[in-house]
Amino acid sequence: MNDQLKQIYQTMKEKGFKLTPARKSMLKIFLESEQKLLNAKQIFNLVKKKSKKTNFSTVYRNLEVLTENGIVEKISYNKETKYKLRGQGSHHHFMVCTLCYKTIPLPFCPFGELETYIKSDTDFLPINHHVEIYGYCNNCRQKLEN
Amino acid sequence: MNDQLKQIYQTMKEKGFKLTPARKSMLKIFLESEQKLLNAKQIFNLVKKKSKKTNFSTVYRNLEVLTENGIVEKISYNKETKYKLRGQGSHHHFMVCTLCYKTIPLPFCPFGELETYIKSDTDFLPINHHVEIYGYCNNCRQKLEN
DNA sequence: TGTTAAATGCAAATGTTTTGCATTTAGGAG
DNA sequence: CTCCTAAATGCAAAACATTTGCATTTAACA
DSSP states (O other), X not given: OOHHHHHHXXXXXXXXXXXXXXXXXXXXXXXXXXOSOBOHHHHHHHHHHHSTTOOHHHHHHHHHHHHHTTXXXXXXEXXXXXXXXXXXXXXXXXXXXXXXXXXXXXXXXXXXXXXXXXXXXXXXXXXXXXXXXXXXXXXXXXXXXX | OOHHHHHHHHHHHHTTOOOOHHHHHHHHHHHHOSOSOXXXXXXXXXXXHHSTTOOHHHHHHHHHHHHHTTSEEEEEETXXXXXXXXOSSSOOOEEEETTTOOEEEOSXXXXXXXXXXXXXXXXXXXXXXXXXXXXXXXXXXXXXXX
16 A cells, blocks of 8 residues: 555544545545645545545545644635645645646745744744745646647 | 825726725725735725625625736635735735734745746746745734743 | 716625534444 | 444535626716
8 A cells, every 4th residue: 555645544543533434535536636736526526436425524524634634735726725635744835737737846945044034034933834836837838829 | 195095096097997985995994904914804894884885795896806907915825815905016925923914024025036946947837926924923922922 | 967887785696615413433442 | 253432424404705697876988
């Protein structure tokens, strides 16, 4: 079994959450789906493929649990709320194609110097940050040009 | 009259939008309110104070017009959608206190080097970006410590 | 002052997310 | 392996934010 998946199962267990079919299904969906940013409806539909009897409330409740435990990240932009699996360990940001929603990780976090500056020059205490780059991926750009 | 307001009125006029009381009221709210990030409900309530007969659809429709014309910016984080007046000219980002929602502008945009990197090293075409720092402002931090 | 397109108010619809509650189930104890 | 219990689920209904259709009003300009 996939290493990342194994680790997530481990985390869930440690925190006392049950490994229900719905949850396993959702995690596999995140791991296997081509698109890494999914909204609740998409996830619901994919879960439904396996167990036709699932329900939006289950999906939402599980997204909440996964989000609160740092396994999944919730991202809102332009009305749409999407979810993605958190990379294990190293935190990073994404470039998001606004046409196909392909997500490309940024190789570094631009927050480093920024944080240094904020801490030394302001009295604001930074806790969290949110960086996203929107634009066109190579594919979509080529389509646009034709 | 405030210079920024004058300029916005000018812009609206040029684009053929009417300067209705609701719109003037909303713009003044953005300019005068202590809090610079407001959600639709807050704006609605403030508008209502002046003209008791206003309506959510008016507020939303105007927020849309203002957003589409670059006068107002729409920001979503953690479920909440908020709006703020765009700084005239220079674009900037904010540090947002997650307790009182006070917003403190960042004195520079960390996107500069990032953009350079992306353009030279990836085939992604960056169009837009979104940077926000969340944490505690000085005031709230002091309150927390007591 | 009159005309007209644009903006408004209202009520109802939409879409997403949440909740209460009865039922089912994962996972540990025995 | 079986039982027990807290946690998770499914369902229906509610809550909430946002949008829409339509009749009425109004800003802006001739």
